[in-house]
Amino acid sequence: MGAERVREIVRNYLSERPRNTAEIAVWLNRHDDEAKGADVAALLESDSSIVRIGTVRRSGMTGSAPPLSEWATEKWVRHHERAKPDKK
Template sequence: MSTWLIDMSDNNLRTSIKKYLTKKPRNTAEIYSWLNKKNILSNYDLAELLESDDSIVRIGVVRKSGMIDKKFPLSEWATKEWVKYHGRSIK
C-alpha cells in the first residue's frame, strides 16, 4: 500500500486549516490528527503557523489529565469570525 504525503505551501495549509476551524474550535492535537488523516506533511511548528495568520486566534488551553506537552501545547484555536459570532474571548 502506497502512502501519499502532500507538501502544501504555508498559505494553502493555513487556508485549509481555517476551513477546518469554521464550524468549531479545535485544539492543536485535533488539528495534527486531521492533517495526518488528510496525508498532509506535518513538518511544521503548527502553533507558529497558526499564530502567523491574523484570522486564526488562540482562545484557550486544553488541560487533559493535568498534562500539557511543552513541545506541542494543547491550545484551542478558532477563526476570528467564529469568536466574534459566539462572543468568546481571545486569550
C-alpha cells in the same frame, strides 16, 4: 502544499468549531502529507484570522504536561461573543 494553502484548509476546519492543537495536527496529517511534522502552533500564530481562545488539558494526562492551546477563527469568535450587559 504551501503554508498559505495549509492555513486556508485549517481555517475551513476551524470554521465549524474551535479545536486544540493536537486535533488540528492529527487532522492535518491525515489530509496533507506535506504538513506532517509542521509546527502547527507556529503556523496558526502566523495567521491573523486564527486566534488562540484558551487552553485545555490533555485527557488522562497528569503531572506537568503543558496544556494544549485551543484555536478558533476570528469569524467564529465574533459570531459567538457574548453581548455586553447594559450599564444602568
